[in-house]
Amino acid sequence: EIVMTQSPAILSVSPGESATLSCRASQSVSSDLAWYQQKPGQAPRLLIYGASTRATGIPARFSGSGSGTEFTLTITSLQSEDFAVYYCQQYNDWPPYTFGQGTKLEIK
């Protein structure tokens, strides 16, 4: 089973600034990596797939990068609606699909 590890667990950033979230896989997942955003009381929403491709309707301030075992989600010019929990997920080697434990992006 591929273990996904996200860091940091909590990230405090001011609106208008940028945030960088990290995700590491225990073995290579190529570019088979997705990022999801989840707000309180809501279902997860797909942000990024293929490590760097934005899903339909996702603003350009969200960008993903990386391949192999190291991945990054960058959010520039943070808006109030961006403060949420973010999860990475690998779909290279399954079952099982595995998710990171999440990074909570909070307002500083």
Added chain:
Amino acid sequence: EVQLVESGGGLVQPGGSLRLSCAASGFTFISYEMNWVRQAPGKGLEWVSYISSSGSTIYHADSVKGRFTISRDNGKNSLYLQMNSLRAEDTAVYYCARRWNWFDRWGQGTLVTVSS
């Protein structure tokens, strides 16, 4: 508009059973593989089960293998999760999710609480 609507959650005693449903609309259901993903209160996401578009291939997480069964009825555009021998640790919001390699659409979830 793509919609996934889960139902069937509720309070059940340990050892009990529950059947979750997910009604799909706005897309060609038979063309998509589907999954169940759960989230325990205050915790992260855990994949539970997968079913192929035809229903011929099924996978379950080790944590639910032998107790949960995923199924689908393509004629009714519906996905199901039969949950037996429920445990306290199965308490979670259960989401159905459409698969396109990644999980591109999710339902709003249904809460299952296992408690005496």
